[in-house]
Amino acid sequence: MSDALRQFKSQIFQGLANPTRIAIVEFLREGELSAGQLIEKLEIEQANASQHLAVLRAKQIVVSRKVGNQVYYSIRDHALIEVLDILRRYFYAQLNTTVNMLKEAAKEAPKSRLVTRR
Amino acid sequence: MSDALRQFKSQIFQGLANPTRIAIVEFLREGELSAGQLIEKLEIEQANASQHLAVLRAKQIVVSRKVGNQVYYSIRDHALIEVLDILRRYFYAQLNTTVNMLKEAAKEAPKSRLVTRR
DNA sequence: TGATCATATTCATAATTTCGAATATACTAA
């Protein structure tokens, strides 16, 4: 695989490597929203939202469209939604694994208490 | 969507937000490899590879299995491969878009030269 | 024109990540 492709992928991942930015992308699932609408939903500072939006633009994750006073954002490509959906399934699978492990552990040592790691 | 899920996703993305780590995951597509085999393929310092592997472990992206002297790594869940595949398709789609834009631009202004941005 | 609204950028600081070098651990073989 080409280095350019790895570079590209890591750019995308960097763009999504923040919970607020993931929230933004998820709010945009249903269609475009203005910066103001996003800020309202996110409940964060305007400047902060604007910075996260700048990151998402720079990493090619969203596109913006200016209409008069406002700027409307949308997801550049549906592929990114698919990615998030896959991870949601992954998350629940992981969760199940963890829960089952804990159940097993509980069965094997019913009187023991959980021990903190590290 | 829950905050925990967003947190989880951003962890995964952080884990993959580096070209070397993407390379590792891709080498592991076909099955498990020892740390040494990975280092050979990656052509990077042993310590550096080991650090990236530690990140991938911490972010729950790979699992390791010790056999005598060596440590074998594999991808924890196939979902992550799917994610990378989706991004590959996205990458080429983006590439086509860019190429087409450049073609259009060339048609419209055949004598102009490309201007550097920023 | 000036006031106001929506959004972006800049700046300073703190926190995190990266990488190489050095060192440590853990297993194996002699």
Place this chain on the structure above:
DNA sequence: TTAGTATATTCGAAATTATGAATATGATCA
């Protein structure tokens, strides 16, 4: 036990990222 091999961890410096505060831009409306 000692030496050697495979891998991990720690440390320090540089680079990158996150965040809030302040400021700037640009569009609209009076």
